[in-house]
Amino acid sequence: MQPRYPQRPHIHVLETISERFFEGCLPPSWTTRTTENDYGIDRYVDICAEQEASPLEFLVQLKSSEAESRGDTEIIQLKVSTYNYLWDKLQVVLLAKYCEETNEAYWLLLKDVPEPSQDNETFTIRIPKTNTLSTIDWNEIKKYVNYVSKGKLEAWRHRER
Known part of the structure; x- marks a missing residue:
């Protein structure tokens, strides 16, 4: 008998x-890491410039x-509680869905997702199929992450004064 x-x-x-x-779609110098406790964050992505690390990062929910x-x-079906958790994070959040049939993933920034009703357990997010991960402009994502990070740091600095 076979084991x-x-x-x-x-x-x-x-x-x-x-x-x-x-x-495989990320720029070669960028790095990713996973989280041990997944409450909606599947990946942290660190944005690096060539051979230099930077403080910029964003979060990824991958389906x-x-x-x-x-x-x-x-x-994408997402729990409202997961949306709330991701929305309240300081980092930018990118949602991505990989489809095996087409060997492609589609993406959307959480800022572009309409706020769900808090009365529901889950809600549906629709990602335009024109947002292919294989053709994403990572420079635009980097600019947006930088813009948001600087804005949040400035707000915090003004709050301390």
């Missing part, structure tokens, strides 16, 4: 594929599916 071993379900394989795809959604948008 039996634990099974690795396809959903775990798909998660690994989506993580590798996401990391995946085997098939893509129909129509012009990709759909």
